[in-house]
Amino acid sequence: MPGVVASAVYADGRRIAEVPIEDVGEWSRKPGHVVWIGLHEPSLDLLRRLQAEFGLHDLAIEDALKAHQRPKLEQYGEALFVVARTAQMLDSRIAFGETHVFVGQGYVVSIRHGPSTSYTPVRERCEASPTALSAGEDYILYALLDFIVDNYMPVIEAIQTEVEEIEDGILAETYTQSRVGRLYQLRRDLLRLRNAAIPLVEVCRRLEQPGLPGIDASLLPLFRDVSDHIRRVQEEIESLREVLAFAFETSLMTGQAQQTEITRKLAAWAAILAVPTAVAGIYGMNFEHMPELEWQYGYAVVLVIIASVCGWLYWRFRQNGWL
Template sequence: MAKSLKLVLAQPEDTPGIIASAVYAEGRRVAEVPIAEVGEWSRRPGHVVWIGLHEPGLALLRQLQAEFGLHDLAIEDALKAHQRPKLEQYGEALFVVARTAQMLDGRIAFGETHLFVGHGYVVSVRHGASTTYTPVRERCEADPGTLSGGEDYILYAILDFIVDNYMPVIEAIQSEVEEIEDCILAETSTQVHVRRLYQLRRDLLRLRNAAVPLVEVCRRLEQPGLPGIDPVMSPHFRDVSDHIRRVQEEIESLREVLAFAFETSLMAGQAQQTEITRKLAAWAAILAVPTAVAGIYGMNFEHMPELRWQYGYAVVLAIIVSVCGWLYWRFRQNRWL
């Protein structure tokens, strides 16, 4: 009894990379346990160890490998953190990779979450831009009935949280696109807006590549036969798949809006350039009249019409002003000026 009480009161090691290390029984938190004891707790009937890591080092991953018997390839993938979303089965354990996304300084920052799932344990490894999973843990602990579902429910809760966090990113981009569209319609768009539209389209393509492969991951989790995945959880993973498809639809719709906005901004820029060209051509035509007349009378010939007439200068000026005024009126009529 004393030994058991000591374990319950123990706190996890103050090791860099460890966010949480807790053991649960029937959906209720039993203890905060150090990494050196997680293997023993996971082998106890009805107990599940849930460990959260953030950018751990190789030594910590090797320690977990020794405790849970994790595969070398899974450890290697979890350390490198440059993986596509996927699900791998190593014996009686599963290794799941999911991409995370959040808005940072106006751009989509991507991260990765690696999940080790086996009998009696779940280990989440976060890399890069990723929201902490503390809210997931708190929500699960608030409902012991659902958390008692075990490691497959924890896997579902984390995947669902990752997918739900795609929507704020999409909504932020959608709001910015609407502002840029207003600028385009108001004919106040600039080259900065055009570059921003291109950046957003590229970011959305990366978000699509990060989110869509999770559909296949959830489809496999729905199928019977995977170790540690209860068939009762199939509707939950199907629900995650539906959320991903909704995210995909939103991304495709937003990319089309961005494409239209991008084309509209280019057309507006071309129209503006055409308008400027017209004005320049109109003024060039008007200025050509005095230039031509002055060029003729600037030639050094002795016998020129009206050269010695006392009213010649005034008449020429009147003709120049009249012709230029008529050209200006005609261009205004044609909306070139």
Template sequence: MNVVSPASASTEPVTSDGVIAAGAYVDGRRVANIAIDEAGSWRSKPDHVVWIGLHEPETQLLKRVQQQFELHDLAIEDADHAHQRPKIEQYGDALFIVARTAQLDGDSIAFGETHLFVGEGYIVSVRHGASTSYKPVRERCESCPRALARGEDYILYAILDFIVDNYSPVLETIQVEVEAMEAEVLASAMTRAQIERLYLLRRDLLRLRNAVGPLVEVCRRLEHDNLPMVRPTMRPLFRDVTDHVRTVQERIDSLREVLAFAFEASLLVGQAQETAISKKLASWLAIVAVPTMIAGIYGMNFKHMPELEWEYGYFAVIGAIVTVCAVLFWRFRRVGWL
């Protein structure tokens, strides 16, 4: 799997109306850069495949694409309004697929969407929100015409595989932070800032899992269902993507469990520290109570207290106080309270 991190991903020029690239391919080789309004005619030529990439297109551009490929109104409506759940839908002989993308934006995860229209002789990708450019996918496919010559379903596989691969840099960055946080927890109780960060990490991981999870069903259908535009020879590749998605799920679950254990360990460390402090306070309180009690007794202003007339009474009381306090200190130290 070829992972391209968001930081190093190459970018593609985007026209004012949202077109990133539009090309016609024959036998895996680009034969022309085409205009959107010519896409339908190129697609109708024998053995031609039209590959169009759009980034946050305007409604009018989507309508033009719809006219060229006779796309379903509901699919166009979904592509025009983002915030869709990952899914796969069949409209006649065409497929409409939604996948969620993820990138690190500072200390949090930013999510985006990719909508894919796949039909006879064409594939259209529509990107919304945070997403790495698909230029590396196009370049990799064009560098291997034999693979690209397989057709639209191979391009679909390449894009889905790229989306899943780019979950890895996000998880690797989070894993480094989680491991550092886990080491700090064992050293001392977590601060408020650390607890807040732990909560944000668990929230982002949950959102990422919700974005990744439905892709398993999407890839499963591409692998097992007799869907149009997916040839039997492509099913092992989609099975590979399914395995990658499940691996990502397992990593997310593992990180969330580590964060949960880290929080529980922090609570235990904090409780242990509080218990140790309480023991120390109780020990010193018991030691201080001895001279306090004796001083309180002899501080009572009774007229008849025989010890007050004893010549060595003061020294005896001081000696008793020191002895009892020393015994208590030794005892508390021995049991580990001091």
């Protein structure tokens, strides 16, 4: 069926069957069974069918149909609805996706929107550990959130590598407009990553608290571990943003210093060229009575004076670091 990536039922942590959407509700109501459904950008018709099978809330269905939701945790009766933002590097830019998760008695439905890594590795990892998977729906929710948060780190590491290269060359090279633009782009992407990741701290904080339906007390430390990972991500993001801010400011100051250096050199050469220009201007005034015009050695003397003054000015400017 279009939009359905996987639809399987588990008992005691072991996969027992692939089930069609029409039968998932019946399987989820069997004691000790959990239906785990993975969807990718499903249609409204498919979501309505799942709503009929599991009794999902209308507001949650509306949110699940549309991307660009803020990360959050909503409780609808005995069911939970979780929104998380995903991130991955595509063509040197951070591509953001979105995952919605329905969790209720006997079922978990994960919905991916936009650029997002498949959750097949999560399913395979859970199936490889039946003891852990036998904990039920709350363990699957933990596994999905842990996978999403862990995938933030490769993005941060890729940016960190580029930032280190920028730091190494920040004073050694001339920063072009495109290079400065890349610094600004990285800072903006990091801000978007921060806005995507940090709200998950509140989501996990609520999952850590006892009292939510379907969340066993024995799994609370696992959600606490996810919170710790998110905080580490936050620290890395803030650190990188500070470094990029420093690099951005330094690049601007370096550019200003380079412009000042060029202006100083142009001023020095203008001063040197002013000497022959002034002399040529004087002798080009076409006055009739100019005694030097009839002097046999006048031309040579003027050239020597011009060369001497220009040479002295050049030496002085070199001494002062202007040339």
